[in-house]
Structures are given as C-alpha cells and as structure tokens.
Amino acid sequence: MISLPGLKHNTGKTLMTHAVLLTYTVIALFPILVIIVNAFKSRKAIFKDPLALPSLDSFSLAGFEQVLGRADFGLYFGNSMIVTLISLFFVLLFGAMAAWALTEYKFRGNLFLAVLIAMGIMIPIRLGTVSILNLMASLDLVNTLTALVLVYIAQGLPLAVFILSEFIRQVPKELKEAARCDNVSEYKIFFTIILPLIRPAMATVAVFTMIPIWNDLWFPLILAPGESTQTITLGVQQFIGQYVTDWNAVLSSLTLAIVPVLVLYVIFSRQLIRGLTSGAVK
Amino acid sequence: MADVKLSNIKKSYGDTPVLHGIDLDIKHGEFVVLVGASGCGKSTLLRLIAGLEDISSGELHIGDQQVNALAPAQRGIAMVFQSYALYPHMTVFKNMSYGLKIAGKGKDFIDAKVREAARILHIDHLLERLPRELSGGQRQRVAIGRAIVRDPNVFLFDEPLSNLDAALRVKTRVEIGKLHKELGATIIYVTHDQVEAMTLGDKIVVMNQGRVEQCGSPLELYQHPATRFVGGFIGSPKMNFIDGKVAALGGDHIEIQLSNGCRSRACVEAGDLKVGDPVTLGVRPEHIDERSDAGTMLSGDVTLVERLGEASFIYLTLSDGTEIVVRGSGESTVTTSEHIKVSFAPHNAHVFDSNDRALRRLKAGNVHSTAELAQLKAVGQEAF
Ligand SMILES: Nc1ncnc2c1ncn2[C@@H]1O[C@H](COP(=O)(O)OP(=O)(O)O)[C@@H](O)[C@H]1O
Ligand SMILES: [Mg+2]
Numbered sequence: 065m066i067s068l069p070g071l072k073h074n075t076g077k078t079l080m081t082h083a084v085l086l087t088y089t090v091i092a093l094f095p096i097l098v099i100i101v102n103a104f105k106s107r108k109a110i111f112k113d114p115l116a117l118p119s120l121d122s123f124s125l126a127g128f129e130q131v132l133g134r135a136d137f138g139l140y141f142g143n144s145m146i147v148t149l150i151s152l153f154f155v156l157l158f159g160a161m162a163a164w165a166l167t168e169y170k171f172r173g174n175l176f177l178a179v180l181i182a183m184g185i186m187i188p189i190r191l192g193t194v195s196i197l198n199l200m201a202s203l204d205l206v207n208t209l210t211a212l213v214l215v216y217i218a219q220g221l222p223l224a225v226f227i228l229s230e231f232i233r234q235v236p237k238e239l240k241e242a243a244r245c246d247n248v249s250e251y252k253i254f255f256t257i258i259l260p261l262i263r264p265a266m267a268t269v270a271v272f273t274m275i276p277i278w279n280d281l282w283f284p285l286i287l288a289p290g291e292s293t294q295t296i297t298l299g300v301q302q303f304i305g306q307y308v309t310d311w312n313a314v315l316s317s318l319t320l321a322i323v324p325v326l327v328l329y330v331i332f333s334r335q336l337i338r339g340l341t342s343g344a345v346k
Numbered sequence: 347m348a349d350v351k352l353s354n355i356k357k358s359y360g361d362t363p364v365l366h367g368i369d370l371d372i373k374h375g376e377f378v379v380l381v382g383a384s385g386c387g388k389s390t391l392l393r394l395i396a397g398l399e400d401i402s403s404g405e406l407h408i409g410d411q412q413v414n415a416l417a418p419a420q421r422g423i424a425m426v427f428q429s430y431a432l433y434p435h436m437t438v439f440k441n442m443s444y445g446l447k448i449a450g451k452g453k454d455f456i457d458a459k460v461r462e463a464a465r466i467l468h469i470d471h472l473l474e475r476l477p478r479e480l481s482g483g484q485r486q487r488v489a490i491g492r493a494i495v496r497d498p499n500v501f502l503f504d505e506p507l508s509n510l511d512a513a514l515r516v517k518t519r520v521e522i523g524k525l526h527k528e529l530g531a532t533i534i535y536v537t538h539d540q541v542e543a544m545t546l547g548d549k550i551v552v553m554n555q556g557r558v559e560q561c562g563s564p565l566e567l568y569q570h571p572a573t574r575f576v577g578g579f580i581g582s583p584k585m586n587f588i589d590g591k592v593a594a595l596g597g598d599h600i601e602i603q604l605s606n607g608c609r610s611r612a613c614v615e616a617g618d619l620k621v622g623d624p625v626t627l628g629v630r631p632e633h634i635d636e637r638s639d640a641g642t643m644l645s646g647d648v649t650l651v652e653r654l655g656e657a658s659f660i661y662l663t664l665s666d667g668t669e670i671v672v673r674g675s676g677e678s679t680v681t682t683s684e685h686i687k688v689s690f691a692p693h694n695a696h697v698f699d700s701n702d703r704a705l706r707r708l709k710a711g712n713v714h715s716t717a718e719l720a721q722l723k724a725v726g727q728e729a730f
Contacts, residue, residue, distance in 0.1 A: 236429060236431065238427040238428075238429050238430075238431035239431050239433065239434075241393075241396075241398050241418075241425070241427070241431065242425070242427060242431040242432075242433075242492075243433075243444075244398065244417070244418050244419065245396065245398075245418045245419060245423065245424060245425050245445075246419065246444055246445030246448060246492075246496075247417075247418075247419030247420075247445060247448050247449060248444070248445075248448050249448075252448065257433060260435045261434065261435065
C-alpha cells in the first residue's frame with residue numbers, strides 16, 4: 065500500500081465535518097422525532113416512556129382521530145395554508161420587483177429606500193405590534209386573514225429584497241442590454257429574463273419566508289384569534305389547557321402541521337440545485 | 347439606406363469625460379472597424395450608437411433620422427456582445443426568435459427567418475439546444491444569428507472574437523467578412539486587434555483616449571499614418587521610432603540627424619519645418635533590410651532573435667540605447683550579441699514632428715517596379 069498523507073488528512077477532516085454535522089442534525093431533529101413518535105402512542109405510553117418507539121401495545125391513533133374528527137381542524141389548516149401561500153406569493157413578487165428596481169434603475173431616493181428596507185431586516189416587526197394592532201383596528205381588519213397576510217408581507221419583504229438584489233446584480237448587464245436591443249419591454253425583461261434566472265434565489269427566499277409564517281403564533285394570537293380565522297399553530301393551543309393538556313391531540317396536530325411545509329420545501333429545494341446563469345456568457 | 351453620421355459626439359460618466367467629440371461618417375454597406383487600445387472608449391462609442399447609453403452631447407444620425415433620443419430597438423440596429431449575452435434559459439431557436447416574437451411577427455415568418463439565419467451560419471442542427479450545451483464558437487454564431495434575424499440596418503459587433511481560441515478566431519473572422527458581403531449591411535465592428543481591423547475593415551477608425559486619431563482604409567493607415575500613435579498601432583511588430591533633428595531640407599526629401607549619430611534621408615514634404623526642429627523618424631521592421639546597402643545605415647548590438655520560420659525578428663540596440671526591431675529573412679544567421687549593420691530606404695521612412703503629427707510622405711505605397719526601387723536606393727545612398 066502506498067500511503068498518501070494528504071488523502072489521510074482529508075479523510076480525517078471529512079470525518080470531523082460529518083461528525084459535527086451529524087451531531088447538529090441529531091440535536092435539531094430530536095424534538096421533531098419525539099413529537100412524531102409520540103403522536104402515534106397512547107396517552108399512557110407517552111407518559112411512561114416518552115422516548116420509546118410505539119409498540120403493538122402502545123400504538124394508538126387516538127390523537128389523529130380526535131384532531132381530524134373536529135371540524136375546525138380543517139379550517140385552521142386551510143387558514144394557515146391561505147395565509148402562508150398568499151404572503152409567500154406577494155413577498156416573492158414584490159421582493160423581486162423591488163430588488164430589480166433598486167439595483168437596475170437610478171432614481172431619486174434609491175439609496176434611501178434601500179437603507180430603509182435593510183433596516184427592516186434588523187428591527188423585528190414584533191416591536192411594532194401595538195401600532196399594528198391599532199392600525200388593523202382602525203382599518204377594521206382585526207380577525208381577518210387579510211391582516212395576517214399584510215403583516216407577513218411586511219415581515220418577509222426586507223430579507224427577500226436584500227437576497228434577491230444580490231442575485232439580480234449578478235445577472236450580466238449584457239443580457240438586459242441584448243433584450244433591450246430586441247425591443248423587450250422592461251416588464252418583459254423582468255418577468256421573462258430576470259425571474260427565470262434568479263429562480264434558485266427565489267426558492268431560497270421562499271423557504272426562509274414560508275417557515276416563520278407557518279410557525280408564527282404571535283400575530284395570529286393578537287390579530288386574528290377569532291374562531292374562524294385561527295391558524296394551525298393557534299388552533300393547537302386549544303388542546304393545551306390550564307389544567308389538562310390533550311397531548312395526543314397536540315402531538316398529532318403538530319405532526320400533521322409539519323407535512324405541508326415539508327412538501328413546499330421539497331418543491332423549492334429542487335430549484336435550489338440548479339445553476340444560476342450557466343451558459344449565459346462566455 | 348442607412349448611413350450613420352456622428353457629429354461631435356461626447357460622453358462623460360459623471361465628471362469623467364470618456365469621448366471628446368467624435369466625428370464619423372459611415373456609408374451604407376460599409377464595414378467600419380473601431381480599433382484602439384483597451385479603455386480608449388470603443389465600446390462606449392458603440393453603446394452610444396446602439397442607444398444603450400445616453401449621448402452627453404453631439405448628434406447621431408442613422409439614415410436621415412436624428413436618433414439621439416430613440417430606444418435601441420427603434421434605431422434599426424442589432425448588437426453582438428463580446429460575451430454573446432444569450433438568454434441562458436432559452437433554446438437557440440427561442441434566443442434567435444425572441445425579438446421577432448416581441449415584435450409580434452407571425453409564427454411562419456419567424457420560423458422561416460430563424461431557419462434562414464441558421465442555414466447561413468451552419469447552426470441548423472443546434473436549434474433545440476440550450477446555450478450551455480454549445481461550444482464557444484457555436485454560441486458566437488447564435489449571437490450573430492440573433493442579430494441577423496432582425497434585419498437591422500446596422501450591425502454592431504463588440505470584440506466578437508475575443509473569447510475564441512486562436513484557430514477559431516481566424517476562421518470566424520473570415521466568415522464574418524463573407525457574411526458582410528452576403529448581407530450587404532452596414533457593420534460597425536470594435537476590436538483591439540489590429541490584424542482583425544486590417545483584414546475586415548473597409549474603413550478603420552483608430553481611436554486613442556476618447557478621440558479619433560485617424561480614419562481611413564487599411565492601406566491608407568499603413569502607408570500614411572497621420573500620427574505617431576497610428577504609426578505605432580498599425581503593423582506588427584510595431585514601427586520603430588528614432589529621435590532626431592532636421593539637418594537639411596531638400597525639394598522632395600528632408601535630412602535628419604538621428605540621435606545615434608547617423609544621418610538619414612526621408613522622402614516627406616517638409617511643410618513648415620525648419621532646420622534644427624526635433625522630429626521622430628519612424629520605420630517599420632519589415633522595411634529595414636538586414637543588408638547595409640538599402641539607404642540609411644544603422645548599426646547596433648543584437649539583443650534577441652525570434653525565429654518564426656518565414657521570418658526572424660531581430661532586436662537591436664543602437665549606440666544611443668534606442669531599441670529597434672528588424673524583420674530579417676527566415677534563414678538569417680544573425681545571433682545574439684553580434685554587432686550588425688542594417689539599413690532602410692528613404693521612401694520607407696515616416697517622419698513625425700514634435701506634436702507627433704506625420705509629415706506627408708511623397709513616395710509611399712506607389713513604389714512597385716524593381717527599376718524604381720533601384721533608383722530610390724541610389725537616391726538613398728547619395729545621402730552619404
Ligand atoms: N459605466 C461606466 N462608468 C464609468 N466609467 C466608465 C463606464 N463604462 C466605461 N467607463 C470608462 O470609459 C473608458 C472607456 O471604456 P470602454 O469604452 O469600455 O473602453 P474599450 O471598449 O475601448 O476598452 C474606460 O476608461 C472606462 O473606465
Ligand atoms: Mg470594450
């Protein structure tokens with residue numbers, strides 16, 4: 065055998081990297097695993113040994129039956145879907161459009177707007193909760209999904225603009241100029257040339273935007289706590305009582321709530337892999 | 347008909363002037379090459395003509411229309427970019443047809459146009475591929491094809507060959523020349539390569555630091571460079587320059603006392619030069635003879651010999667330190683550190699005054715017969 069010190073070193077390094085990443089993955093996934101595992105166990109089994117896998121004895125779908133049996137679960141689920149998807153759509157659309165305008169055109173107030181939006185990344189929107197609530201009350205939007213959608217768009221835009229600007233800046237200048245020579249309008253350039261090229265970035269932004277919205281408890285609790293406008297995270301809370309908590313139902317509904325995000329993530333992550341502008345120039 | 351006329355075109359980026367008043371007349375169907383060192387403003391000028399940048403001042407006419415304020419697409423131009431700028435997510439067919447589709451042309455019309463262009467450029471078999479699946483040369487053709495289908499009055503090329511390897515560059519150069527004949531359109535072509543300029547251009551515009559240095563046919567530029575810059579820029583290897591002073595004025599020539607102590611005769615119009623004025627003598631490497639009997643004699647130490655096979659470039663250092671290059675024969679036996687004598691004929695000399703403007707040459711480019719040559723040689727030797 066020929067010894068290759070370089071290779072050996074690399075293997076060691078790779079092992080280290082993998083060890084660190086695996087540890088992180090385990091730590092990150094452990095709570096989720098516990099939720100999913102316990103969702104399929106009877107109440108007694110959950111308390112007896114929370115870490116055990118469901119066995120023939122302890123296996124139970126009681127939680128799911130309870131959750132799905134209640135008519136409003138579908139409603140909460142639907143509310144969450146509507147709010148997340150509509151917010152996501154507008155964050156991506158407006159984010160990309162704003163990023164394009166800020167990077168491509170020179171106009172008065174360009175820098176001011178860019179700074180303002182960058183500040184939106186640093187200052188958490190929750191600081192403005194009281195004003196937002198006042199605003200929504202005056203607009204008569206309390207207990208509507210519109211209120212949530214509006215807030216989430218505002219919450220998602222800054223980071224979206226920031227990330228997408230970076231990517232739009234990387235689209236070669238000549239591509240836009242070639243399109244202008246082809247008499248393509250500025251709107252068409254944006255929608256038919258720029259958007260397809262920054263699709264991987266859009267997917268990244270979509271993932272980053274979607275998850276906090278889906279998981280948010282704060283704004284649904286404050287702006288839309290009404291029976292008909294509760295989102296899934298808020299809906300789950302009704303199983304958590306002051307004295308008794310229906311753990312089966314809580315864990316089952318959380319398990320169910322993971323599914324749509326997972327599906328969306330899989331869809332977006334397929335876009336992430338694709339190259340950005342390969343073949344555009346040179 | 348689409349003559350292009352530039353009148354006193356200026357361009358500044360902020361406070362930095364880039365073009366200082368360009369005047370240019372381009373006839374319909376002409377192949378005009380803008381050539382100059384990197385950063386001299388060639389691309390900027392082309393982009394002004396295309397309408398991709400605003401003209402700071404001056405007027406641009408295409409055809410009989412003033413187009414300063416028109417958008418690129420309304421000017422009847424098509425541009426081929428140095429980086430090709432193909433739409434990466436569209437197939438070759440879509441890349442070429444996109445402009446026509448935007449213009450609202452019928453499907454059959456578009457199809458016919460694209461196929462015709464693809465046929466001319468030999469890319470018929472690539473129409474369904476994406477740009478990333480093409481080689482550099484093929485992308486280059488697609489970029490040209492995209493320009494052709496639009497039937498522009500004026501084609502604008504910005505260094506289209508600079509991303510190709512040497513062999514492909516020569517091949518594509520020839521094809522662009524043919525394409526010009528075939529299409530009969532006006533072409534404005536930017537390059538920093540003087541060989542491309544000489545071989546392709548009907549007319550060459552030499553630019554230097556945002557100004558037009560000289561504009562003329564390739565041979566005109568070669569035989570009658572108007573300034574020292576053009577003299578040095580056109581031709582390879584570069585023209586040799588030797589400082590000197592006017593020693594005597596003749597009817598059809600002047601005599602120059604060179605800095606290395608030699609005295610040379612040059613067949614140029616004296617203009618308002620006086621004896622004693624500083625001048626620069628220019629002579630091309632290919633016009634210096636390895637033998638010492640052609641006219642003015644120079645002697646120096648050989649510092650390097652580059653052997654190309656068909657010729658040898660001999661680098662000489664003259665007694666005063668001036669370095670010159672001589673194009674010797676391929677069979678030359680000269681070796682490094684040898685001391686040799688070389689010579690050139692007076693009708694091959696260029697003379698530039700202290701402002702670097704050339705004096706009119708009297709016998710350039712019209713010397714062909716050996717009899718004439720012999721006669722001129724005699725005149726040259728008389729000088730000593
Ligand atoms: N957008 C711009 N902003 C400021 N300066 C520019 C810009 N574009 C080009 N320049 C300057 O103009 C000069 C000419 O550039 P360019 O026309 O690209 O030169 P060339 O094509 O002859 O190499 C350069 O000095 C360059 O730095
Ligand atoms: Mg350039």
